[in-house]
Amino acid sequence: MSIEDPTRLGALEAARAIQAGTLTSVALVEALAARREDRDVAVCAWATNNEDGDLARALDEARARDAEDARGPLHGVPFGIKDIIDVAGLPTRMGSSIYETSGPAMADAACVALARDTGMVPLGKTVTTEFALRSAGGTRNPLNPKYSPGGSSSGSAAAVADFQAPLAIGTQTGGSVIRPASYCGAVGFKPTFGRIPRAGVKSVSESLDTVGILARNVADAAVFAAVLEGVEAVDLDDTLTRPRFAFCRTPAWDRMSNDAHKAGRVAVDKAREAGASVIDMDLPPAFREALEAQSVIQNYEACRSLAFELRFRGEDVSRALKEYVAAGYDTMRERYDWARNVQAVCRAAMWQVFSKISAIITPAAPGVAPENPSDTGSPICNQIWTMVGAPVVNTPGMTGAAAMPIGMQVIGPPGRAAETLAHAAWLHRALTKK
């Protein structure tokens, strides 16, 4: 049996085909390279190119992987890496002109090394906004180039949604994995805070930065997350029959579009039709200040983490970034301490939130992607969940204006990623049922 178009395969499907001998890692990398050649002029998902030698390296690696026994559940499967994460032999440009002429990184980031060690193949670096913050990197939404792919993991979401990679690594500090996944119609997974190691990832806001995943189905995301965390992958629980969800409007509800409101209601209907119980839920009072607190923490920490660039390479920092961090300089210590306290109180309240339900459903973005590739959209639907460190999965399937995607987030209690993923997989099936 031969595979007509390997770029369409999910990561686990590809790994199984490689295992079965119906596909080689080399053939898969070649197909993805051809797809990139064909499509990336329009999508601009990749931050490295032939001059950097990303695909040549990937082919070498793939050849070596084809010659050996499988080392892990995704052996031979290529993946993209957001360009704030080090990959040995490739430059890390971070979407910043400061690092435009950087030489190749000497070492892999920890998560990349863990993936490589299980036989996965780094395919190249994907476009990030400048230091994973505001300033867009030129990537287009693969579904319609007039629209934004979202950010900051723009290239990772676009590459996966456009079948230029089955998997990619992203990072989230506000909403940088879930939002672009929502805009591009991909699965996004932000694990529990602190589980995927961050060594070798550019630090922006230490209390928030989380390494996450872009994929095309939830099972792929679950296995890739296990690989990046350096743990055994376990099969998703597919025995859920009557999952208990809560639909949560969150403090961001009034700032979402009608599209998002409608998508949320339809998603709830579909979940109920498929057998779920869905209650309406408000967050405890502590969460009223959560959006503000997340912004304060991110801003305060970003202008310190980026001290070298802002202080000593200021001429090469975008105006948007300078404006963004300006507030952080002036944030008083007391205000930051207040915000960290809100974070702690909200984290502690998460157990109360999940006392009667297994997962929360709420729109993953305030609407469809902005019709402007340099506007990466607003993270208001994501910030709270990043702040509390909860596992979050973007589940595609709903659409809004111009038939562009709007995702639903499935949020679980911190530390319970497997259950959250199982619920997201269930919801994904419910939303995409014909």
Next chain:
Amino acid sequence: MPKLTNALALAASIARGETTAVAAVEAALGRVEALDGNVRAWKIIQPEQALTEAAKRDSEKPRGPLHGVPVGVKDVIDTGDLPTGYGSPIHEGKQPAADAACVALLREAGMIVLGKTVSTEFAMRHPGVTRNPHNLAHTPGGSSSGSAAAVADGHVPLAIGTQTSGSIIRPASFCGVVGYKPSWGGVPRGGMKMLAESLDVIGAMANTAADAEAFAQAMAGRQVLPTPPSATAPRFGIARTKAWASVEHASAAALEAAAAACVAAGATVTDVELPPPFADALDAHDVVMTYEAWRMLAHERTTCWDQLSPALQAVMERGAACSQEAYANALEIRSRCRHSLKTAFANVDVLLTPSATGEAPEGLDFTGAPEFNRIWTFTGTPCVTVPGLTGPQGLPVGIQIIGPLGGDVSAIAAADWLRPLLTQ
């Protein structure tokens, strides 16, 4: 050649025009030249660059309370103008593209990087070449070996340390300087070589608690007024902890002497029994450290195994054997310990314990045991080691002060209060 000791005083006299940053750097370079052949605290120094920077600092208004002070940077922390080798042959000579956040912040505050100080291999156990300035046949402790020795020997008044087990407090104790491990998360870690993400902390080596505090605040990008000396005596609690099983006479006697001095000076000193979750803290710390280190050092262990020391290989093997369940359990123990700290601090402001099991061991192969430090790195509570006492071999023995979670101010104030009592 005078020792460079008090950093805030040095900066104040630079600000008053009594001396200059250039003179301070020249003095530091002179000390290094004369003494470092024996002590070997420095991995690399940059005399010309430091003098150029100093001249610039002299030409501008002070940017902070440590303006013009030369400092040492532990070699697990990136510097954009000096190679950063992490104490490992794998990364020897590597030149980072940028300064670590804490380095950029201290430069922004007007300080001058004199050079990189020796670290053990990836801030773990395999020693560097540094020797204890009080007795060259003894270890300076580790992993912040060069930073502790450089400050103790008066090369620089401040140096950066990092701690994952006991790597700031222990070498500071062995070398007779103040070591300050801030609350976890206080100083940004971007550009630092991670060893165990949920434990690693950046902190300070100094000669006074006030210097250490000002230095750590600058590295955290905070301009705050120094903690005022506490007018009333702190309430001390003696916490012997499970680590007491490994205490040597030197540290036991020092703790007794410190407690007696506190009482004589009017402080209350009571015994504090740590709450039940702490019974498992030492074991859980080891689980968290080895589990995380196996992941953080994934590149090195998968591509350069033969270039890891046997000691580090052993840590990697333990990390590999550690299950996800064991790790989750250890994190749960940590949150129970943190939660129960309220009980431990119910009637005291700070805790007192030994900083190390005893004096610096003889020989350079073993940097000493971190048993008295691991619990507090695990909980992320602030720690300060106060020098002044000595053991039977005439080597320094520190007293460790532990503040409540986020209670850095209490710990610093208590260290300030205790310091003169130990040096009489």
